[in-house]
Amino acid sequence: LEANKAYSFVVWARSTNAHIPDTSGPDRGKQKTHANLLSKAKLTLRLDDEKSEIASAEIVVSPNSTAVSGEKNEHDDGANVFIAGNHRIHLGNSILYQSIASDPIADPWIQGNYVDTDWGLAVGPVSDLNGTLIIKALGGGFTKTDLTQWETNRGIQVTSRIELVPLIGTEPNYSVPAPTGEDEAGAIFNTVLKHVGDESPWVFDAHYCYDDVTGKLWMTWGGHSGFLTEVDSSTGKVIDPGTGSEPPSLEFNSHAEGVHTKILTNQKWDGLRMYRSNLEAPETYEGDEYSTQAYMEGLGLFKYGIFFFACGTYGSMGDSYTIRCCHQNSMESNSPRGPYKDKHGKICTEFDTDRGRYPSTMLLGPDGDHLVPGHPHFWREYGQDGEEMMFLGYDHRTEIPSVKEDSMAIRRLYFDNDGWPTIWMPIHVRVDTGALPDLVGKQVKLELSSSGDIFFKIAFDHVSILDGEFTTYNPTVQTTSEPIVPMLPTSTPTRPPDSSVGSTPVWSKYSLFKLKVMICYVLYCI
Secondary structure (H helix, E strand, O other), rough: OOOOHHHHHHHHEEEEOOOOOOOOOOEOOOOOOOOOOOOEEEEEEEOOOOOEEEEEEEOOOEEEEEEEEEOOOOOOOOOEEEEEEOOOEEEEEEEEEEEOOOOOOOOOOOEEEEEOOOEEEEEEEEEEOEEEEEEEEEEEEEEOOOHHHHHHHOOOOOEEEEEEEEOOOOOOOOEOOOOOOOEEOOOEOOOEEEOOOOOOEEEOEEEEEEOOOOOOHHHHEEEEEEEEEEEOOOOOOEEEEOEEEEEOOEEEHOOOOOOEEEHHHHOOOOOOOHHHHOOOOOOOOOOOOOOOOEEEEEEEEEEEEEEEEEEEEEOOOOOOOOEEEEEOOOOOOOOOOOOOOOOOOOEEOOOOOOOOOOOOEEEEEEOOEEEEEEEEEEEEOOOOOOOEEEEEEEEEOOOOOOOOEEEEEEEEEEEEEOOEEOOOEEEEEEOOOOHHHHHHHOEEEEEEEEEEEEOOOEEEEEEEEOOOOOOOOOOHHHHHHHOOOOOOOOOOOOOEEEEEEEEOOOOOOEEEEOOOOOOOOOOOOO
């Protein structure tokens, strides 16, 4: 250690408590029930020739189950959080809320108004990345599928549509108005988009992304394939970029080329020719090695730094859901309409014949009893010290086969050196030789350790030393190149604690050196 210098010692950690699915055979991609084992990761700094501890930090890296006071029902299709007044509000089968001063992960949520499916399935608040409502409304999905012969004989058709549903009243207990009508798919409020006749596409799972640079509001949606559509930031209605106005019909198949863009997929397209990929999966494609079904849904879009990230839910919600992402540089002329690419630079709508799948980069898979995670929702908050905190909301099941509906969960989201989101968690300790001159010239040893319930597993990666202060809101670290982003998720994503010795210096640079990584568990990724 040199004189008058501050050092931050950093390691990234995560839990790996899950059964690794088979990648071939009859159980290919199937996840299995697993206990949620308490897992802690610790970084200790010691003098090389002594046993004395200079500094240490320990964090819990096993998933945290969201607690709800007075819960009336489970919360399917994500953790769809926005901010209103002094409350943090989640929309699912009902409203959950908590004070904005609460920790969204560690503190309990309060049961609000019970809505069930009155406002639709897989609802998405029309909000920006900071959780502020752009329109005081949500996008709800209504579908009619799996028709009986009796229904078919009477002319009933497969139908799916997205409704803009107003939120009435005051926070936190919003409610919805009476519908203006009804059809076979359910209530009608203010239809934004629909498709009749088949599931190419399946019009539901609306989520919203507001670009504060261009002032444009984007809606992502879809099952089987994920689509992007510009909507009016005042009315929520679809915009035809060719005319600058709303198309004359709500029917997807009647819209001109360019109104909608297919940005993610996990299935061969069987609809209108203009949405076909240049390379489609063969008819025999039934999903990749981590999914039991060639399917995707629950698409969320957010802009962070210079990239738009499109993250969807791949596989079967019964036994193989995982959350995967692709991105596009926002400086590209056609952004955010794609093409979106994975970490290897592969276009995510073009079937990769070499790897036998549609490209994507894994963000979140099973860990403990957080199984089949899906329907990602992203938002940002700031701590009292100005720290930027990104959050990932999602739903999960605790058993396979499931014995109840999904539950909501939340994790902290971090970013690696290439700007990709990750759920690995940083642990760091800090030493200032200006305050502790006795350490000058000494060699130090970094000790990585773990504790928790019996049979727990964790992983460490990317041990590094930073010249200055480590910051989590200006990401400058990445995991090793292989695996690129691990399939198994990390931890309770609460704000990582640190242990400091001496004063706090100003951030300088990431420049000293990187230690050899230590991996304590075999990870799998795609």
